[in-house]
Amino acid sequence: MTAAPATPLALAPATADALARWLELEAATRDRSLHTINAYRADLLAFLAFLGGHHGEAATPKSIAGLKQADMRAFAASERARGLGARSLARRQSAVRSFLRWISDREGYDLSAALSTRSPKYARSLPRPLTIDQAQDALDMVADGHPTPWVAARDAAVMTLLWGCGLRISEALGLDGREWPFRDALTITGKGGKERKVPVLPVARDAIAEYLRQCPWRLAPDQPLFRGVRGGRLSADQIASALRRARASLGLPATATPHALRHSFATHLLAAGGDLRTIQELLGHASLSTTQVYTGIDDAHLMAVYRSAHPRG
Structure with a gap:
């Protein structure tokens, strides 16, 4: 794990210790990714630093015990005044509430008023x-x-994996030579170290086999499956650039990115009758609510068809 950022002046040692313990617990028991832990740390440091300025003294566990709904509203107003959007603020407040629930359980505080803030x-x-x-x-x-x-065969092979298997770009580029040859299903380690099985279509295997046939670098178990021109691991920027050139030639929108191919995988499966639970497993989403966003896409398509085809549309 990367080193923690410098502790702000508004953070008392006892509070810094509590924050460190909570983050360790989140990482160990909830299998949070390093990215998520770093985001939580930034969210809580912002909140605790605000409390220090708001109350005129360093935030301590004792002062946290006295938090009221007005304090939480003042924090939200301060963050919005600094330009934080509603979505980012909601995520930040969610992290704060998780920390407050934990410290209230540990110390026996009654923080129900602060936790009731929407x-x-x-x-x-x-x-x-x-x-x-x-x-x-x-x-x-x-x-x-x-x-x-x-290089063209390589880029096409990576994009076929994104669309045909619903992989994240980082998951595709993180594959090593030991994974080849692919079987009917590929074991992918996604966010938070969670593993999932992803079926591999023959077209994806064929695309990778063609890339490897042409690749000037020898396939080795401990080396990247997808190589850059100098033999190192291929970067996501190279795939993004290839797709940028393609969309410019085809007149596709700027939203046609490598990640859009993963979205396309889910949307096309749903349109073909795939159920949400299966798609959730294939994408590696921790929560079904994350996958349910694709039903909105399908509904939007159905409404567009309805409005264009219905005689009273």
């Missing part, structure tokens, strides 16, 4: 998937879009 409502933005034709056109363009044939 987070701001915000409209969850829908992912922007590609249509099936757009995704296929993008793959075809990438396969022919680089003057070096093996």
Whole structure:
């Protein structure tokens, strides 16, 4: 784990110790990723620093015990005044509430008033998937879009994994030579170290086999499966650049990114009759509510068809 950022002046040693213990517990018992732990740390440091300025003294466990709803509202107003959006503020307040629940349980505090403060409502933005034709056109363009044939084959293979298996770009580029040859299902380690099984379509295996046939670098178990031109691990920027060139040629929107291919995987499965629980497992979502956003995409498509086709539309 990376070193913690410097403790602000408004944070008392006892509070810093409590924060460190809570973060350790989150990482150990809830399997939080390093990214999530660092985000939680930043959220709580912002909150505790605010309390120090708001009350005119360093935040301590004892002062935290006296928090009221007015304090939480003042924190929210301060964050909004600094330009924090509703979605980011809701996430920050969620981390704060988790910490407050933990410290109240540990110390026997009654923080029900502070914990009753509601987070701001915000409209969850829908992912922007590609249509099936757009995704296929993008793959075809990438396969022919680089003057070096093996690089073009590599980029097409990575994008086929994103669309055909619903992988995150980091998951695809994190694969090593020991994973090849792929079986019918691939074991992927996703966020928080959680493993999931992802079926591998023949078209994905074929695309990777073609890339490896052309690749000038020898496949080795302890080396990256997808190589950069100098032999190191391929970076996500290279795939993003390849897709950027393809979308410029095809006139696709700026939302046609590598991650949009993962969205497309989920949306196309749902449209073909896939159930949400299965799609949740395939994507590696911890919560079904995260996967349910794709039903909004499908509903939006159905409404568009209805309005264009219905005689009274």
